[in-house]
Amino acid sequence: MRFKVVFKSKNKKLPIGYRTLFSSMFKSILEKSDEEYFKEVYFYEEKKNKKIKNLNFSVYLQNFKIGSNEIEVDGDIILNITTPDFRMGIDLYNGLVKLKQFTFKKKYELNKISLTKVKESVIKDKLNVFKTLSPIYIKDKDNNDLDINNEKFNKELNYISDKYLKEFRGFGLKEELNFTPIKMKKQICKEEIEDFTRITGKKYLLVKCYSGIFSLEGDPEDVDILLKSGLGFRRSFGFSMISIV
Template identity: 35%
Template sequence: MRIHIKFQTQTFPLKYRMMIVSLIKEALQLSSKEYFHKIYASNNKKRPFSFGVYLHDYEIQADVFQVNGYVGVTVASPDPEFMLYFYNGIMSMDEFQYKTFHMSRMKVQMVHTQPVTGSVVKMKTLSPLLIQNKQAKPVLVDEPSFEKELNYISDMILREIRGIGLKQPLRFMNKNMKKVVVKENIHSGNETLFFTAYQGIFLLNGHPEDLEFLSEAGLGFRSSQGFGAVEVI
């Protein structure tokens, strides 16, 4: 399940991920404070959603996007409860303010998703795929440990959200992935963190139920913070 929202705004931050996290939090709190506290009770808890951002017709000036078109936000989740509360909350928000940035909601629509029908799917990233080792160091896509760490975090996500880990190991086949370095303020304060991630198109082999779930929950690390959102193509 996924929802696409269009926003009208004049300016949008280059480091936008925490702004969208704040948007999602506000929508959930407006809809159900009980559910909001359920999924944000612990900082270490895996949240059942991923998101990607698309900007239409923009220019970069200093540390902001000057938006001539619109900002599109796609939020995906395998959890119907999350989607219900998020949809109800976002529909009650005509305007959203984050620091000095202001957005007006234009359009909200449910998005049709390509079903997973086999053990191999072709996917593209909606937000960069982030894979790290236990020391929180980036793992490059051509390193032997990339697939190992992808399986580790995927199994953890499935266990925490679905209750059952991977039904079979994942195999990652790099088709056309480009390395990107993302600058973001993840924590409070002004400290800028750098994340080495990948965006593009790839093949993923695994159990169809795992692939379906991960295509909405997100792949890799920090999937509820604007990394690892994917769609089946």
Template identity: 30%
Template sequence: MRITACFKTDKLPFAYRLGVLSIIKECLKKGDSGLYKSYFQTNRPKPYAFSVYLHDFRFQETEISLSGFDLHITSPDYQFIIPFLNGLQKTTQFRYKQYLFHRGSIRFGNEQKVHSSRILVRTLSPILIENERHQPLSPHDPAYNDQFLAISNRISQSLRGQSLKSFVKITPVSTKKVVIKELNDSYLKAREEQRVSSDYLFFTAYQGRFMLEGDPSDLQWLVDVGCGLRTGQGFGYIQVESE
């Protein structure tokens, strides 16, 4: 299921994904507190991906000035998305630190059905692939496809209880490197304890168009749940352009 929720606000922090994630967490907590604990008080992979579209934005010194943003979220797991939606519908105002978000309309997107073994996809949030040493990989790196496959299999086993049915090939068509400034709770704690010196975490990911080839059911699952690492933190949301 694909859902878009519109929000009004005039300011966001540079590392806004954590603020948007707080909306998802609050909605799920209100919809099903037990499910919230099982996903957000453990290191389980998350059964969703999201992207954020900023309206009329302008970068300032430490913040983003804007008129609002759209949260796009996708998940194949109705046990997750229905409680999330219930919490979203119950709540019209969210607060993250000093920032206030007013929820507007909620829209349901068209389901993207995959019928073939080869699809062209476009990223709505960049795909993050890292090797075992947590070093980012370019889509042109010889190890990229193997790591993509290993990550996808690991997440599939956790969320679906099974590996991918067959090898999935990912080929860059037209891609661009993006470096994302971000924060998370563990990094904030490390910064408070002066164990790190940088103000932000930096993630090197890639956006654009990719060709995916594999079993149609695996491709469908990747379209619905997202691709790569940190989909639950705003990476790896894709949509089908053609088959």
């Protein structure tokens, strides 16, 4: 399922780490929609569940200006959501239908303007060209951000894709993925994460990621699921959402 939500900010501001705001929104919506499912997704034996979530999103801002800690947004805030999981999609969509406004940290209030379903593409070919809707993030086993030209980039992309597919459908990749940059640009994103701040004392985690156009070769069924789930790491935190060109 794929849908689009348009918001307006009441005070025309967002935190610089706005992805955390939307992650918090999803948790709130799922908890209110189906508390049992919410606990299943986010907790395991009363601890945080590290299993990859069946949720991916991107945010597009209109008429904005980035400051040191906040973003001034004079236009629409467009939230794109995708999931390959029907239950996740239904619970989120129904929760968003009921949502009128969302407040984050008693400071940022978003008012919902509209909610629409988006027609999904179906992958039928082995080789396809995609564009990013949110930057793709790939890291190695030591949590080091990987440069797109690093020989490990494709290896780790295959690793996280294989892991996700095993969790989602019970078996991993049918074929190895081959990622080829066409017109990709590096980005440094600021993420505000409580655990990171508590451990390091730093307010923001800096994430090196990439946006643009690329080709991806692989089994069509594998790629179709990854199109709906996101391609890469931190997909449930607003990274790695893609669309076919």
